[in-house]
Amino acid sequence: MLYSFMGERARYQPLTREDKITVVLYRIGIFLSTLTVCISAILAIMGLRYPEVLNNRVISSGLALDILLLIFYLGVGLSVFFIHLYVGKFHRVLKKIYYVAVPCLAVLFLAGKGNPAVPLLSGQSYETLLLIPVSLCLGFVTAKEAFCFQLVEGYILALLMPACLFFYSVGALSxxxxxxALGLIAGLLVLFIFRKVFMPLDFDIGDKSAYQP
Structure with missing residues (x-):
C-alpha cells in the first residue's frame, strides 16, 4: 500500500480537537529537534575556530549542553509518540526504538559523570554510538515525511544522521x-521543517478509516 505511512493531501473528515493537538505536538517535536541540532552545530563550529571558548565557557559547566540534549530527546519523543501512521506496527516499532534510546541517555549521564553532553563534544568517543537509537527515531520521522510529501531531504537525513554518528565514533571521520556534517544535517533539518510545519494540519491525519491497529 503506497499510503501506508500516511500523507493524504485530501480532507477526509473534520479534525477533532484531539487531532489538532496531536498534530501540533508532533510538529513542535520536529521543531525542538531541529532547534537543538542547529544550536549544537553552531557550538561545534565555534569550537573548531575558538576551542578555548568552547572548553572554558561551555564544556566546563556542561549544564547548558545537558539541557540542550534533554530538549532534543524531548523533541524526538514528541514526534515519536504523536506521529500519525496508518499501520500500527510501524508506530510500535518506532516507540520501541525510542524506549532503547532513553536508557542510552541514562548511560550517557553515567559516562559523563552527570554531564552527558561533555564526552560528546570533548572529542571522539564510543559514547557517540549511544545517540544512534534517537537518531534512528528522528530519521524515521523525516523518512516518513519524505515518503508522504516528497521531502527528499528527509531521506538524506534518515541515512546521514546515524551514519555520521557511527563513523565518527569508530574514528572513520575526523x-x-x-x-x-553536523552543520549539513542542521541545514537539511531547517529546510525540512520549513517545508513541513506550514502544511495544513489535515495532511498529517489523512483518512481515519484507513488506520490499522
Whole structure:
C-alpha cells in the first residue's frame, strides 16, 4: 500500500480537537529537534575556530549542553509518540526504538559523570554510538515525511544522521569532518521543517478509516 505511512493531501473528515493537538505536538517535536541540532552545530563550529571558548565557557559547566540534549530527546519523543501512521506496527516499532534510546541517555549521564553532553563534544568517543537509537527515531520521522510529501531531504537525513554518528565514533571521520556534517544535517533539518510545519494540519491525519491497529 503506497499510503501506508500516511500523507493524504485530501480532507477526509473534520479534525477533532484531539487531532489538532496531536498534530501540533508532533510538529513542535520536529521543531525542538531541529532547534537543538542547529544550536549544537553552531557550538561545534565555534569550537573548531575558538576551542578555548568552547572548553572554558561551555564544556566546563556542561549544564547548558545537558539541557540542550534533554530538549532534543524531548523533541524526538514528541514526534515519536504523536506521529500519525496508518499501520500500527510501524508506530510500535518506532516507540520501541525510542524506549532503547532513553536508557542510552541514562548511560550517557553515567559516562559523563552527570554531564552527558561533555564526552560528546570533548572529542571522539564510543559514547557517540549511544545517540544512534534517537537518531534512528528522528530519521524515521523525516523518512516518513519524505515518503508522504516528497521531502527528499528527509531521506538524506534518515541515512546521514546515524551514519555520521557511527563513523565518527569508530574514528572513520575526523572531528572537523564530523562538525561540518553536523552543520549539513542542521541545514537539511531547517529546510525540512520549513517545508513541513506550514502544511495544513489535515495532511498529517489523512483518512481515519484507513488506520490499522
Amino acid at each position: 572531528r572537523q569532518t564530523a562538525v561540518y
